[in-house]
Amino acid sequence: MDVLLRPVFSVLAPPDLKLKRPGWVTTPSPYTIFFFVLVSYFLVTGGIIYDVIVEPPSVGSTTDENGHTRPVAFMPYRVNGQYIMEGLASSFMFTLGGAGFIILDQTHNPTTPKLNRIMLQFVGFGALIISFGCCWIFMRMKLPGYLHG
Amino acid sequence: HSVGAGLCAAGMIAIVPGYISRSVAGSYDNEGIAIFCMLFTYYLWIKSVKTGNIYWSALCAVAYFYMVSSWGGYVFLINMIPLHVLVLMICGRFSHRVYVAYCTVYTLGTLLSMQISFVGFQPVQTSEHMLALGVFGLCQIYAFVEYLRANMTPEYFNILFKSLVIIISSIIAVGLGVLTLSGKVAPWTGRFYSLLDPSYAKNNIPIIASVSEHQPTSWSSFYFDLQILTFLFPAGLYYCFSKLTDHNIFIILYGVFAVYFAGVMVRLMLVLAPVMCILSGIAVSSSLSTYMKYLDGSGSQTKAASKQGKGRQDTNSTQQREGTAYLFVVLMTFFLVTYTTHCIWVTSEAYSSPSIVLSARSHDGGRIIFDDFREAYWWLRENTPEDAKVMSWWDYGYQITAMANRTVIVDNNTWNNTHISRVGQAMASTEDKAYEIMRELDVDYVLVIFGGLTGYSSDDINKFLWMVRIGGSTPEGEHIKEKDYYTPSGEFRVDGEGSSTLLNCLMYKMCYYRFGQVYTETGKPPGYDRVRNVVIGNKDFELDVLEEAYTSEHWIVRIYKVKDLPNRGTR
Numbered sequence: 001m002d003v004l005l006r007p008v009f010s011v012l013a014p015p016d017l018k019l020k021r022p023g024w025v026t027t028p029s030p031y032t033i034f035f036f037v038l039v040s041y042f043l044v045t046g047g048i049i050y051d052v053i054v055e056p057p058s059v060g061s062t063t064d065e066n067g068h069t070r071p072v073a074f075m076p077y078r079v080n081g082q083y084i085m086e087g088l089a090s091s092f093m094f095t096l097g098g099a100g101f102i103i104l105d106q107t108h109n110p111t112t113p114k115l116n117r118i119m120l121q122f123v124g125f126g127a128l129i130i131s132f133g134c135c136w137i138f139m140r141m142k143l144p145g146y147l148h149g
Numbered sequence: 150h151s152v153g154a155g156l157c158a159a160g161m162i163a164i165v166p167g168y169i170s171r172s173v174a175g176s177y178d179n180e181g182i183a184i185f186c187m188l189f190t191y192y193l194w195i196k197s198v199k200t201g202n203i204y205w206s207a208l209c210a211v212a213y214f215y216m217v218s219s220w221g222g223y224v225f226l227i228n229m230i231p232l233h234v235l236v237l238m239i240c241g242r243f244s245h246r247v248y249v250a251y252c253t254v255y256t257l258g259t260l261l262s263m264q265i266s267f268v269g270f271q272p273v274q275t276s277e278h279m280l281a282l283g284v285f286g287l288c289q290i291y292a293f294v295e296y297l298r299a300n301m302t303p304e305y306f307n308i309l310f311k312s313l314v315i316i317i318s319s320i321i322a323v324g325l326g327v328l329t330l331s332g333k334v335a336p337w338t339g340r341f342y343s344l345l346d347p348s349y350a351k352n353n354i355p356i357i358a359s360v361s362e363h364q365p366t367s368w369s370s371f372y373f374d375l376q377i378l379t380f381l382f383p384a385g386l387y388y389c390f391s392k393l394t395d396h397n398i399f400i401i402l403y404g405v406f407a408v409y410f411a412g413v414m415v416r417l418m419l420v421l422a423p424v425m426c427i428l429s430g431i432a433v434s435s436s437l438s439t440y441m442k443y444l445d446g447s448g449s450q451t452k453a454a455s456k457q458g459k460g461r462q463d464t465n466s467t468q469q470r471e472g473t474a475y476l477f478v479v480l481m482t483f484f485l486v487t488y489t490t491h492c493i494w495v496t497s498e499a500y501s502s503p504s505i506v507l508s509a510r511s512h513d514g515g516r517i518i519f520d521d522f523r524e525a526y527w528w529l530r531e532n533t534p535e536d537a538k539v540m541s542w543w544d545y546g547y548q549i550t551a552m553a554n555r556t557v558i559v560d561n562n563t564w565n566n567t568h569i570s571r572v573g574q575a576m577a578s579t580e581d582k583a584y585e586i587m588r589e590l591d592v593d594y595v596l597v598i599f600g601g602l603t604g605y606s607s608d609d610i611n612k613f614l615w616m617v618r619i620g621g622s623t624p625e626g627e628h629i630k631e632k633d634y635y636t637p638s639g640e641f642r643v644d645g646e647g648s649s650t651l652l653n654c655l656m657y658k659m660c661y662y663r664f665g666q667v668y669t670e671t672g673k674p675p676g677y678d679r680v681r682n683v684v685i686g687n688k689d690f691e692l693d694v695l696e697e698a699y700t701s702e703h704w705i706v707r708i709y710k711v712k713d714l715p716n717r718g719t720r
Contacts, residue, residue, distance in 0.1 A: 034390045037405055038383055044412035045379065050365040082367035090368040098383025101432060104477070105387070108439055121473055128480065131380060135372060136487075142369055 038095060046091030051084050058084045074141045090138055093131045100127030183220030188423055190216050191403070194230060194254065195396045201246030203253055210257035217262040224278075225420065227262075229406065230254065231284035233399045238291060242395055248292050255285050283321070366415050374418050376491045377484050378425040382408075385428030388435045404428055437481060440474040505548070507605065519603060522548065525596075525706035528699050529553035533594060540587065541596035542576070542609060542616065543569055549596065558590055566623070573620025576613070576656040577629050583655040584694040587711050594698065595709045599660040601678035601685075602669055602704040608680065613656055614641065644683035652687040659709055661685050662692060667704075 050056075060072035060083055075081045104124035107117050190212040197205035217223045234251050237243050259272045259281070272278045371379055386404060389397040404424045411421035507519040529539065530553045538556045539549055546560020559569045575586040587595070600608035609616075614631065621629040633650040636642055643651070643661075651657060665676040665688025676685045695709040 030390045030393055034387065037386060037401070040405070041383060041408055044408050045368055045371050047365070047367040047412070049412045050367045053365050082369060087368045090372065094371075094379045095383060097377075097380030098387070101381070101384030101436060102387045105384075105436065105439070125476065125480070128380075132377070132484065135379075139369065139372060 038098070041098075042091050042095045044091075045094055047082050047084075047087035050082060051087065054081075056081070056083050059086075074138065086138070090135060093134045093138070096127050097131035097135075100124045100131065103127065183216065183222060184419060184423060186212060186216040186219055187222070187226060187420075190226060191399075194250070195399060197250040197254065198247055198395050198399070201244075201249050203249060206250045206253035207257060209250075209254050210261060213254065213258040214261035214264075217268060218265055222420065223262070225406075225410070227258075227272075227278060227281050229403055231281045232406075233402055234284050234288065236398055236402060237395060238287070240393075240398070242398075243291060245292075247395070248288055251288055252285070255281060286321070364415055366412050366418065370415055370418065371411075373495060374422065375425055377488045378429045381429035381432040382425050384436070385430075385432035388431050389428070400424070400427060400431075433481065433485075437478065440477045519605070519703055519705060521701035521703050521705035523552065525699060525701040525708060526552035528701075529555055529594070529596075529708065532699075537593040538591060539594045539596055540572060540575070540590065540592040542572070542598075542612060544612075545596065545598070555594075558592065566619075570619050570621075570623040570626055573616040573618075574626045574629060576609075576616045577620050577634075577654050579653055580655055580658065580692070580694050584711075587694075588714075592711055595659065595695065595711065597656065597659045597707050597709075599704055599707055600680045601660070601664065602667065604679040605705055606680050608660075608705075609656060610643065610660055611680065616656065642683065643678060643681050643685055645686040647686050657687065658690060658692060659695070659707060661687070662690075662697060662707075664704075665689055 056075070060075060061069045062072050064070050073083070074086050075083055101124070103120055107120045107124065190209060193205055193209035193212050197209050213223070213226065216226060230251070234243075234247060237247055259278075262268050263270065263272060272281075382404065386401060389401050407417075407421040407424050410417045505522045507521075526549060529537075529549070533555065536556070538558060539553070540558045541549065543559040543561055543563055546557045546562075549555060549557050550560060559565070559572050563569060571586060571590065575583045575590075578586070598605075598608045599610070600606055601610070614634070617629060617631050617634055620626045621631065634641065634648055634654075636646050636648055641647075641651075643657070661676075661678075664678075664685060668675050669677045669679055674684050676688050677683070678685055692709070694712055696712060697707070698710040699708040700706070
């Protein structure tokens, strides 16, 4: 193999490249990846793909009895349709609920000062309750017969 | 992860609506078994990665064969496993166990899957399987490299390594490029390509875009099918990320990709449901076990503290911890109870009604049953010759074949796009043009579904635009353009303002024949369509090439017989 290549290299002079991987390319820490996964979860469950294909308006509109147009936040009676804003609001609620659990998990470290612990727990529980309640209310607004048969 | 998590996940999977929607009697598709096979294969894969035994890997390959034989979604599996191996390589966790597991699974699995005649030689020819093949090659190279590294001096090794990497990756890239361009390796098929590029189906293949299950998902579908699992999913991911092991990485990958694919297609929510349950089970059991420790330990702790006479501070903090623990446990129980009520409600309301017999409530609260489908199919069965051929839209193909026992032109398999497009052209053309197509397809009877009398909104007029799009998507249908069927202002209307192409096409005439004399609602003129909420535009017309054979009681199913060619030349 050497013998074949030698005549080629007597004519060509390979450049003296010093290639090395740039220093800032490293494998990221697990929590960075987790953050990106959470962001993608937020976008996908907000129905971003539905928005790209069907292109619904940001909020809907109806006219009431006086002829004024009023905005409608949630597309009613259809489980498989949404407006852009309502999708993003609900996926924010989902992520908030998940974040509540994560915050509550951080409170188990016994070395954190007491005030911080209490605040974190408060925020965690609050996040859980708010997100759950809001999603329930959103669903009621969408499907008026929800949980009433 | 732990036994508690597994039990929790099992309980959740049993009632999650996303999974139930496909396994309920009356709405059953082969995905019901396929999900079981998929989970079984994944379980065996994780087991084989943990132990590195050939025994488990071989079992995994057999389970994979079971999966291939049940559902076309095995492509997801054959891409998820190589992806897992690739990620393990990148994270530096590649070990001989993974090597043994993957090689066995890939070789045995591919050989077994090629035994299924539908799959045939696809594993070596289509792009969907190329990742598995590539990772297989990469495994060999990586293992070989590790072997060399263990046996050679570092400098020499580095030179050899870099040159080998460059040579081999260029060979692979050029080889793949040549094979794809020359057509030996087929590019991604339409169904799977539309998962990667969601707008592809909308622009190029209307049939795939029209199936209502293939629509992208909205947030309410996620919530409706999964309820609290949507909150517990990020929490479960977090717990997996805090303790990264080989199998945790697999669950993470599966979860992330399943969420993306379920977002693209509603039908794939089914694939998402099990992994959501698994991750939520992990979240619930991890958090509950952490909090339960306080409840268990605090009892003995307070006793010990008071015995040793420690300060009041300790007892206060433990009491507080007890308090929060109780609060958390109560909250979690509340969530789980609401989850069960939600699942029960959803299953009974949305996923349990048969799709053939419709029911509605009249204004005084009583129930009316619309049994028109079965009535009409039974008429077809009893009153037409045995070899009669029925043309309808493909949604009703299986129903007609099973209940009326007659041959149909196109059915739910949607195997032949050109054929369906021909039917679409027949429905969308005028009577004379449609008659030519019907003679060509040798049709005896035509069946349409019409909801204007009852207010049934999934009828053929509402599906008509899809028929136009599909009819216009092949070369013979180029004269059919969707905008001809809209009004000048761009609306789809069936009243007097509707476009004349729409008001004279075959589908319109078949649906609204004699409808102009029928009174449907009090206070409205005859011919009022209760679904579109307008009076129809073209009322008094006669049919030239069809004659009405049967209309069901509530006008939902209408059957027409195709007239023979006239005896003499002129009509």
